[in-house]
Amino acid sequence: MEDFGVIVVCCDQDYVFAKGACASIRHFLGDVPICLIVDGTFSLSNLEKAYSVTVINHLNVSNGVLREKSFGWGKTKMLAFWESPWKNFLVLDADTVIWGNIRKFANFQDYDFIIDRPCNEYSDEAITEYFFDLEKIEQYFPEFNWQKHRNNYFCTGTFFGTKGIFTLEEYVEILDFNKAHPNVFKYGEMGFLNYMIFRAADQGRLRLGQEDMQFIVPDFPSEHAKKRFPMEETGPVxxxxxxxxxxxxxxxxxxxxxxxxxxxxxxxRRKFLRDASGTSGLAAEALLQVEDLQRNVYVYKNKIRKKLTGKY
Structure with missing residues (x-):
């Protein structure tokens, strides 16, 4: 596929998983180009060297408005729509791995956006908890027919998208609205990105497809996940x-x-260590244990910082 790549979004505390995500991309998708959009300026040299990834961060994002307004939880991911190295892309959260040839869903001939098809029906209470406050969405955006899409809203950790599908002006308008009304849209970008996608689809500004392509681990018992995604010593089955x-x-x-x-x-994560440095066995296990410990420290420090600054 021409003019296509995979974008992984991460920050310091989930970089340990981003390396695993990129290793899964190489395992299943071969030499498809990879870009990391990073909230932070920490070194990614080992990942750049192992998989020739492109990195977009605070230092090299080209648009000044995005540099100022679009980093942090619920905003970093949105850079893909204006800063992607490719016209068409797959966006992944860092805490994901690919399982199989996910590119089979990349039908950009018929769609501009391909999103997951949820397996559950959403109650009003669930929509309010995970996406947006229904009373306030009707108050501030009365033209948006949220009921029409009530069983189509999706977790935004995985989607195929097209560069430039949204205007920068509408995004900045959403950011400004969020700042003035912080409790309307929920869970970072999940609420307002669903709103932007379905509003644009209703207005005929994008062609929207949905596929069953994302497995949300917390939604299922561990035994179910283990049977659904079996592993052998040589890798995924x-x-x-x-x-x-x-x-x-x-x-x-x-x-x-x-x-x-x-x-x-x-x-x-083990595959990444083998690919990046040839490390395996007990040495790899020790390094991964250290990574897990370091991540716990990152999470703890970030929680303290958020409490002190009030910034989430």
């Missing part, structure tokens, strides 16, 4: 034509965790 993105959007996958089921991410 993938059924013919199976394609999915495994997403740990709740509790994170670490070497020591059995709940959530973590073996796919553990395998690809």
């Amino acid at each position: 993938v059924l013919k034509d199976e394609a999915n993105v495994v997403h740990w959007c709740g509790p994170k996958p670490t070497l020591s965790s059995s709940n959530p089921y973590s073996e796919p991410m553990n395998f690809f």
Whole structure:
């Protein structure tokens, strides 16, 4: 596929998983180009060297408005729509791995945007908890028919998109609205990106497709996930034509965790160490344990910072 690549979004505390995500991309998608959009300026030299990834961060984002307004939880990911190196792209959260040839869903001939198809029906309470406050959405955006899409809203950790599909002006308007009304849209970009996508689709500004392509790990028992995504010593056991993105959007996958089921991410984190430095065996296990410990420190420091600054 021409003019296409995969974008992984990360910050310091989830870089340990981003390396696994990139290793899974190389495992299943070969030499497809990879870009990391990073909130922070820490070194990614080992990932750049191993997989020839492109890095976009505070230092090289080209648009000044985006540099000023679009970094941080719920905003960094949005840079893809204006700063992507390619016209068409797959966006992944760092805490994901690819399982199979996910490119089979990249039907940009018929669609500008391809998103996950949720397996659950949403109650009003669930929409208010995860996406947007329904009373306030009707108050501030009365033209938006949220009921029409009530069972189509999706977790934004995985999607195929097209560069330039949204105007910068409408995005800045959303950011300014969020700043003035911080409790209308929920969970970072999840609420307002769903709103932007379905509003644009209703207005005929984008062609929207939906596919069953994202497995939300916290939504299922660990035993179910283990059966759905079986692992052998040599790697994933993938059924013919199976394609999915495994997403740990709740509790994170670490070497020591059995709940959530973590073996796919553990395998690809080990693969990254082999690819980047030839490290394996006990040395690799020790390095990964250190990474998990360092991540815990990052998470703790960030929680303290957020409490002190009030910035989330």
